[in-house]
Amino acid sequence: MNVLAEGFAQQLRRSCSEDWQACVDHRFVHEIFDGTLDDAVLRRYLVQDYQFIDRFVALLGAAIASADEFAPRVRLAQFAAMITSDENTYFLRSFDALGVPPPQRLAPALTQPTQALRQLMHDAAQSLSYANCIAVLAVAEGLYLDWADQDGKKHVPLPARFEHAEWIGLHANDFFRGFVGWLRRELDRVGPQLTDVRRAEAAAYFRQAVALERQFFDHIYD
Numbered sequence: 001m002n003v004l005a006e007g008f009a010q011q012l013r014r015s016c017s018e019d020w021q022a023c024v025d026h027r028f029v030h031e032i033f034d035g036t037l038d039d040a041v042l043r044r045y046l047v048q049d050y051q052f053i054d055r056f057v058a059l060l061g062a063a064i065a066s067a068d069e070f071a072p073r074v075r076l077a078q079f080a081a082m083i084t085s086d087e088n089t090y091f092l093r094s095f096d097a098l099g100v101p102p103p104q105r106l107a108p109a110l111t112q113p114t115q116a117l118r119q120l121m122h123d124a125a126q127s128l129s130y131a132n133c134i135a136v137l138a139v140a141e142g143l144y145l146d147w148a149d150q151d152g153k154k155h156v157p158l159p160a161r162f163e164h165a166e167w168i169g170l171h172a173n174d175f176f177r178g179f180v181g182w183l184r185r186e187l188d189r190v191g192p193q194l195t196d197v198r199r200a201e202a203a204a205y206f207r208q209a210v211a212l213e214r215q216f217f218d219h220i221y222d
Helices: 009-014 019-026 027-034 039-066 070-098 102-106 112-127 130-148 162-169 174-193 194-221
Strands: none
Touching: 009 130, 009 174, 009 194, 019 130, 019 194, 027 039, 027 162, 027 174, 039 070, 039 102, 039 112, 039 130, 070 102, 070 162, 070 174, 112 130, 112 194, 130 174, 130 194, 174 194
């Protein structure tokens, strides 16, 4: 392999390939595709995952503010509109179907992986570094594209229940594929412009985000 020929996004992905692949091949992924995911597990997952939306939208806002060009601001704003509409609506409908009471939707006890991921998003946003923001976004969305859109499951019928099928569909569609591809191209674009210190900082955010995503998947079965 010619490592020097790799873009920054691929370098980052390769640096934490074990944790990345563990997420893509996770028990949660297989069970949601099979439609066998236990309601209690899905409830824990969605309740904790919903606590990221506020910090995630703030992270998108920080990326918009720190972007070096106008075009990225437009792309990020379009994605923010999807998160605050289609994805938010999915959560609310799923909470209704799974019988999640309002206090658990809005102010549940946060698990350690949830707290750590929220803090990472907050720290990346507060850094006001476009590269740090894009690095965390590329993990949060790229990992989900890779598990939801993997070749081995593309021709498998979606599960019957909307709570399973729509969560897959939100992360395996042309709009989402395009956005993740764009995030990776942005990492490739800005990476060579960074100083060694800034590049190492962005890489650290990326690796930590992947490690925490793996912990998040694991802990919903505890």
